Amino acid sequence: MTSTDGLRLRPFRGLRYAPDRVSSLTAVTSPPYDVVVRPEGVRHLETADPYNIVRLILPHTADPAARHRQAADTLRRWRAEGVLTPDPEPALYVYEQRAGDVLQRGLIGALRLDGPVLPHEDVIPEVVEDRAALMRAAAANFEPLLLSYRGRNAANGATAVIERVVKGHPLLTTTTEDGFRHRLWAVTGPADLAAIDADLSRRRALIADGHHRWATYQRLYEQQPGAGADSPWASGLVLLVDTDRYPLQVRAIHRVLPHLPPAKALADLDAVFRSRTFRGGPSAALEALEETPGTAFVLAGEPDTFHLLDRPDAGLLDRTIRRDRPEAWRRLDATVLHSVLLDEVWHIPDHPSDISYLHHPVAAVEQAARQGGTAVLMRATSEETVRQLAEHGVTMPRKSTSFGPKPATGLVLRTLDEPGS
Structure with missing residues (x-):
């Protein structure tokens, strides 16, 4: 795939939980798959609600080889039963997380893989293969990885759209067990989408959290014969945060x-x-x-x-x-x-x-x-040190940093097998 000069964040038809089919959004969400403390964390989430997202991101069966097929079957069943339903039209999603003095806002979308995205850590091949097998079987991106970019405090473009959108009524609001309140809005207007695209097309991103998922997206695209830049597999689900506006927290x-x-x-x-x-x-x-x-x-x-x-x-x-x-x-x-x-x-x-x-x-x-x-x-290592090394093409040892707050898993999913994905 030929590289582009900037970031291209594409709208997609988000797949979301139907509120009347689950006990609460809080009960069906999960931390990212690599943050869940297994097996205790998995059992806790599974008992919170029969439809908790952990059954998709960390499936387990008596036969380990059947895990990924089970996740795919579970996703198919939940969609058929109306537990998970697609939004009516493709959108980018403004996502807000707030707890005490911490406020983070960003954009969730399908980011083209040929854009300037800087990794800063190595990956474990076995983990990439496991995530690839899961996403391939389910034809879905279950959770957005976290990317940061520097908007240089621009007064227009993506930031202006975000700040205006959050004044409206959100698609959903929920508070997770860690005390964070989460809100989500859809951005569908052509002018807003054009303004975001024009802004991000001048930016580059740093992978803050999700190196294995990014490597998985790339592997899956490479395994699609003849897939072009318009293929759903040519992009992956991400949350983009302007860290000039909303600095990330960095933990060890x-x-x-x-x-x-x-x-x-x-x-x-x-x-x-x-x-x-x-x-x-x-x-x-x-x-x-x-x-x-x-x-x-x-x-x-x-x-x-x-x-x-x-x-x-x-x-x-x-x-x-x-x-x-x-x-x-x-x-x-x-x-x-x-x-x-x-x-x-x-x-x-x-x-x-x-x-x-x-x-x-x-x-x-x-x-x-x-x-x-x-x-x-x-x-923890400072974000500035991480970014400087990444810009020089130097990767750190794997799992060197933990950027956050991390997006909750289960608020919006992306499928790869239907129009608008």
């Missing part, structure tokens, strides 16, 4: 190493990192981590014992971290973790069964304790 993603006992993890690091022990909950250790200059991590394997690691051996870093990358990349905590600790010190295989990624530190510690393994708690 933590690691759980189920096969590495905490005692061994600490013993292996004895000569190459300084270690300080904190008792009690994780708060004190995480506060100390944030205040520590240079490379640092928190290790935990029991709910009440935490170890702050810092001051790594300079010679070890020099020997193990590749030199053909910018200094900002070489200093990243995630770079040191993956290049030095995981690869050289602990010899942890780069495989989902050996490394889990969790967004919440308490959940990471609890999972590590259950498995007899080690949790590595991380700090």
Whole structure:
């Protein structure tokens, strides 16, 4: 596919829950698939409502090979029963999330894959293949990934349309368990769509959250023989946020190493990192981590014992971290973790069964304790550092950042097998 100079966000006929067929929108929504803590989180969502979206994004069966077909069959049945119904005409959707002082607004649409979209993390091939198998079987994009762009505080174009649209009556309003209120509006007017297109056609985007889904979109398009730029597979469902107007929050993603006992993890690091022990909950250790200059991590394997690691051996870093990358990349905590600790010190295989990624530190510690393994708690990387590296074509280790707030899954879906998709 030939690249375009800017972003092209296409309207689509959103597939949404019929309010009279579900107990509530809150009960059928879910966090993104990679944020749900499995299996406890899946069971919690499944029992919230028989039609919870988790049955589509994280299907499970006695036969693992049948998971994706089951999701496709479930989607087909819900559409036939009128649980999920298509909007009457293609639209872009203004999406708002609000909780306390946090306010985020953006546009949900089908973004062409040939636009200037910058990744900043590597992906896990097994995860891409799993997501591709799911989307291929269902012919649907179930959840938008999160992209950021810089509107340069433009007083017109996409921002002007968004600010005017939110003064009207929304298509839906709901509040999810995390306290965020979500509202959605449809943009269908030709003048508004033209203004958005003219604005975004001058922009480029950074993948904030959803590298695996973006890679999945690209793989699925490549697997469609003869598909041109107008094919539904030539675009993917995204939420675009102008971070000049609505700055994203950036949080860390933590690691759980189920096969590495905490005692061994600490013993292996004895000569190459300084270690300080904190008792009690994780708060004190995480506060100390944030205040520590240079490379640092928190290790935990029991709910009440935490170890702050810092001051790594300079010679070890020099020997193990590749030199053909910018200094900002070489200093990243995630770079040191993956290049030095995981690869050289602990010899942890780069495989989902050996490394889990969790967004919440308490959940990471609890999972590590259950498995007899080690949790590595991380700090966040600034959006500016992420963007600078991405603009130089440098990717960070996978799951280095967690941008948010993330869009709720289940408010609007995109199907690929009907007109207007």
